[in-house]
Amino acid sequence: MPSTDTPILPLRISNLSKAFGNHIALDNLDLTLEPGQVLALLGPSGCGKTTLLRCIAGLLAADSGEIVIRGHTVASGKINLPPEQRGLGMVFQDYALWPHMTLAENLAFPLQMKKLPRAEQQYRIRWALELVGLAHLADRSPGTLSGGQQQRIALARAIVAQPALLLMDEPLSNLDKNLRAQLAIEIRTLIDDLGLTAIFVTHDQHEAFALADKVAVMHQGRIAQLASPEALFHHPATPAIAEFLDAGSLLSAQLSGTGLQIGSHAFALTTPVATHRHVQILLPHNALSLQTDGPLYGRVRSRIYQGDYYLAQIQLDLANSDTMIKLHLQNCPPANTHVRLTIVNRSLHAWDSSGQVVPLVLANKVGAGKILVEEELA
Incomplete structure (x- = not known):
């Protein structure tokens, strides 16, 4: 007899709102993410995409609404779990690597927060470094690496603890054009190989189309259109979206x-x-x-x-x-x-x-x- 169990959604957001003074950054926003899905939050500066990502990560408290990650409520009313208790991996725009630590030590930090045994920490560090092709540089410091290598290390640190959800903030914006294209393929391949669910923020439609299964175009704190890259480009919901996408x-x-x-x-x-x-x-x-x-x-x-x-x-x-x-x-x-x-x-x-x-x-x-x-x- 087939199972009737409903799969646990990686992310469910209901009625999320956030204001900074008179500026409404998020306006009663709803969003659901399916297992294995890669979602791009796309839009110009000030549309709310980074605020949304920070609320999901626990770096910013929403004014109202609910965030549920893999069936666990992490934000609702008085509940607001800190980032380390949300089961997330995060890749920051500026890499956020600790310069005084080696690459291996940077990757060890989230594992130490989970209080994993030392042997398992070493195994996961080696595994993550091999995935991004930088195991031979484990004892180097971040300052000796190129921009592309630093981004790979930031990605390795985000996945080393095997997160329920991967969050990325403008992951390719600091790289040159050729390296962006190469790393976009590497990131998407890695996400698919590991079966990860991911959300990333970008203002670049080409980056969104290259990495995402679904793209949410944001405008004034709301999702103006949520669709596949192909549907979004060929069937934009409004003339404003068509202009933004240069369709x-x-x-x-x-x-x-x-x-x-x-x-x-x-x-x-x-x-x-x-x-x-x-x-x-x-x-x-x-x-x-x-x-x-x-x-x-x-x-x-x-x-x-x-x-x-x-x-x-x-x-x-x-x-x-x-x-x-x-x-x-x-x-x-x-x-x-x-x-x-x-x-x-x-x-x-x-x-x-x-x-x-x-x-x-x-x-x-x-x-x-x-x-x-x-x-x-x-």
């Missing part, structure tokens, strides 16, 4: 019985719209294509070489709006070239004036044609 360009348009009206051109839709209304449509960077007889007119304002494509800024001839579109290298005209464009993505994401999501599907997909340059337009 594409926002254009004003009109919906009517004849279809989608952008400037002076109407694009037919697969499903007619009964009511006339204003919408904002999201055009991903690859949603437009240059085409000889395209209905939209524009001029290349600038182009940036990205290695396998150019990112071009196009000035469209409607409402003086700049639309960023992604152009492949072989189809990129120089700056100040006049061009014509068409929409090649049939499925578009849009919002009406009330903020309601309006899914749109264009009736026809027009392929890309020959680039029309300035001389041909003259």
Whole structure:
């Protein structure tokens, strides 16, 4: 007979609030984390993501609400367990390694707090150092290590006590671009191999997408959207989230019985719209294509070489709006070239004036044609 036991959730947060004077940092926030899940708290400075992480860690007391870690209430009313009693591992933005201790001694600290036998401490220290590939440096001091090595040691210290939940505060922000990408893969692989559940804070969407199963975009102390990286990027809940993620360009348009009206051109839709209304449509960077007889007119304002494509800024001839579109290298005209464009993505994401999501599907997909340059337009 199959078990009907409900699995114990690594984290459950209910009605969590925190204010600093008149500033509301967390506003009645709810959050649940599934076993083995990696969650990114993403948002700009001041959105509440670091405050939330600090409340979970026990470094900051919430004003109200409840935090339950693996079935144990760690914060609720008068209950507020200190960090060492919450069963957590923490990776800080600045590594927070003790400079007067060796790497092995840094890793020993959380094990000593748990009063584990010395033999087990030595075994776990060796195990954690081997996981991050730095066992040969056990007797070195943190000051002799590179930034990437220090971050690996900080990670090793966070997992050495086998925590119920791993917390990371901007874990890659102090590293250069190439090292960030490498360490992101290493951290995610380690989390998967150990079956850890983790939450990390970041302002960088690329870091969030690289490490997380789910991303919570925070705004004014609340979770504005919680979704997978793919769903978040392709189906943002609001225009503000789309802009924050740089998911594409926002254009004003009109919906009517004849279809989608952008400037002076109407694009037919697969499903007619009964009511006339204003919408904002999201055009991903690859949603437009240059085409000889395209209905939209524009001029290349600038182009940036990205290695396998150019990112071009196009000035469209409607409402003086700049639309960023992604152009492949072989189809990129120089700056100040006049061009014509068409929409090649049939499925578009849009919002009406009330903020309601309006899914749109264009009736026809027009392929890309020959680039029309300035001389041909003259």
